[in-house]
Amino acid sequence: MPAALRPGEKHTxxxxxxxxxxxxxxxxxxxxxxxxxxxxxxxxEHLVRGAFGKIVIRIAG
Incomplete structure (x- = not known):
């Protein structure tokens, strides 16, 4: 996973x-x-409000 993900960034x-x-x-x-x-x-809470893309929860690193 990249060191920094930014909103709107495409990533798998x-x-x-x-x-x-x-x-x-x-x-x-x-x-x-x-x-x-x-x-x-x-x-x-963000997910409940609605989101344009995926909501990610980083669990390591």
Whole structure:
């Protein structure tokens, strides 16, 4: 995983998994916000409010 992820940055963490839409176009992962494990509650609150992309909770490093 990169040293720093920023909101809106495209990134695939860990195992590569490709997702395609009904027309076969590759869909890319978009990170909305990265939270530390200590801020996991804030991450879930953000998720409930709604997010543009994925909410990530960093558990190591």
């Amino acid at each position: 963490a860990g195992r590569q998994i490709d997702f395609h839409d009904d027309d076969g176009n590759l869909l890319e992962l978009v990170i909305d916000t990265v939270y530390s494990f200590e801020d996991a509650i804030k991450a879930y």
